[in-house]
Amino acid sequence: MAHCTVPEAEAILDAEFKVHDIGFVRLVDYLGGDERIVQAARVSYGAGTKTVREDAGLIDYLLRNEHTSPLEQVVLTFHIKMPIFVARQWIRHRTARVNEISGRYSEMKDEFWLPELDAVARQSADNKQGRETEPLPAAEAAAVIESLEKGQREAFAAYRRLLDAGVARELARVNLPLSMYTEWYWQIDLHNLFRFLSLRLDAHAQREIRDYAAVLLDIARKVAPHACDSFERHLLNGVRLSSDEVDAVRRLLEGGDSGLGARELDRLAEKLAPPTNTTLQ
Numbered sequence: 001m002a003h004c005t006v007p008e009a010e011a012i013l014d015a016e017f018k019v020h021d022i023g024f025v026r027l028v029d030y031l032g033g034d035e036r037i038v039q040a041a042r043v044s045y046g047a048g049t050k051t052v053r054e055d056a057g058l059i060d061y062l063l064r065n066e067h068t069s070p071l072e073q074v075v076l077t078f079h080i081k082m083p084i085f086v087a088r089q090w091i092r093h094r095t096a097r098v099n100e101i102s103g104r105y106s107e108m109k110d111e112f113w114l115p116e117l118d119a120v121a122r123q124s125a126d127n128k129q130g131r132e133t134e135p136l137p138a139a140e141a142a143a144v145i146e147s148l149e150k151g152q153r154e155a156f157a158a159y160r161r162l163l164d165a166g167v168a169r170e171l172a173r174v175n176l177p178l179s180m181y182t183e184w185y186w187q188i189d190l191h192n193l194f195r196f197l198s199l200r201l202d203a204h205a206q207r208e209i210r211d212y213a214a215v216l217l218d219i220a221r222k223v224a225p226h227a228c229d230s231f232e233r234h235l236l237n238g239v240r241l242s243s244d245e246v247d248a249v250r251r252l253l254e255g256g257d258s259g260l261g262a263r264e265l266d267r268l269a270e271k272l273a274p275p276t277n278t279t280l281q
Contacts, residue, residue, distance in 0.1 A: 004035050004039075006030070006033040006034075006222065006223055006224075008222040008223075009222045012222055014026055014027070014028065015027070017215045017218070019082070019215055020083075020113060021113070021114070022081070022111055023080075023081050023113070023212070024079075024080070025078055025080050025216060026079040027076065027078060027219050027222075027223075028079050028185065030077065031073075031075040032073050032074040032224075033224045034055065034059060034225065034226045034227055035055070036073050037062070037071055037074060037224065038055045038058055038070075039073075040073040041058055041062060055226065056226040056230075060230040063227065063231055063234050069191075071189065071191035071194070072190070072191045073189075074190035074224055075188070075189050076187070076188060076190070076193060076219075076223060077185060077187040078186045078188075079183070079184075079185055080184060080185075080186055081182070081183045082181065082182065082212060083112075083113035083178065083179050083180065083181055083182075084177075084180050084181070085113075085179065086208050086212065087100070087184070089206065089209050090186075090209065090212075093192070093195070093196045093199075095189075095196075096187060096188035096192065097186075097187040098186055098187075100182060100184035101182055101183045103169060103170070103176075106169075107163065107169060108176060108180060112152040112177070112179045112180055112181070114149055114152075115145060115148075117141045118141075119135065120135055120140075120141035120145065121135045130206065131207075152179060155175055156176070158175060159172050159175070159176055190220070193216065196213070196216075197217055197236065198236060200213035201217065201236060239271045239272065241271070244264065245260075245268050248260050248264075248265075249268075
């Protein structure tokens with residue numbers, strides 16, 4: 001089959017989808033879509049041998065049964081601008097190809113991320129990685145933001161003084177904060193993008209990277225809508241149960257006791273609670 005184009009994806013190529021204040025995600029290029037997945041799965045068939053409904057059913061079967069190689073035939077390339085602290089979490093996903101702006105070759109811009117008032121909260125008492133869901137009172141949150149902004153201004157002023165004094169860019173940059181913006185080109189296949197989204201749209205992920213992940217999913221829907229629909233139903237909003245949990249659900253359906261302890265029962269209830277993922281429409 002010749003090059004596969006998707007009109008909905010073509011329509012958004014190079015369009016900037018804003019994230020936070022000055023961050024963005026752009027779809028630079030893509031290879032394939034739902035049709036490419038189907039052709040890869042039905043390698044012996046020619047185009048037009050199946051209906052759209054049957055194609056969607058095949059894609060759903062692939063996602064449901066974790067037959068992932070046909071999804072790897074779809075590749076998306078993004079241009080992304082994000083705070084460095086988000087990028088450092090992002091780069092943990094090692095299944096993509098990345099090219100990032102270099103502070104050794106380029107002077108860094110005076111661009112920093114600041115949280116919104118409702119994003120400023122205390123450290124969670126039961127989650128060592130995250131913050132409380134309840135934000136600080138507005139006055140306290142504003143004082144935190146002011147403190148962060150002051151530190152950013154001082155750090156960038158020091159950076160400029162070093163550059164003006166002739167200090168090498170690779171040294172002048174080292175005290176710049178994690179809130180500074182960086183940019184990169186990020187290329188990933190659809191299977192590994194779904195893996196990224198499963199983790200970064202989860203309620204346990206940091207709020208700021210969830211914001212970017214939501215935009216990525218919206219863009220991916222334009223490229224491969226049937227695959228994204230199946231991903232959301234089976235992976236993003238589905239759950240994986242342990243053998244003990246499966247036995248417990250079976251006993252409950254039969255009208256018996258779950259047989260789980262209090263902690264295990266709470267964990268099962270958390271898995272079965274309505275999804276809290278938020279994606280842009």
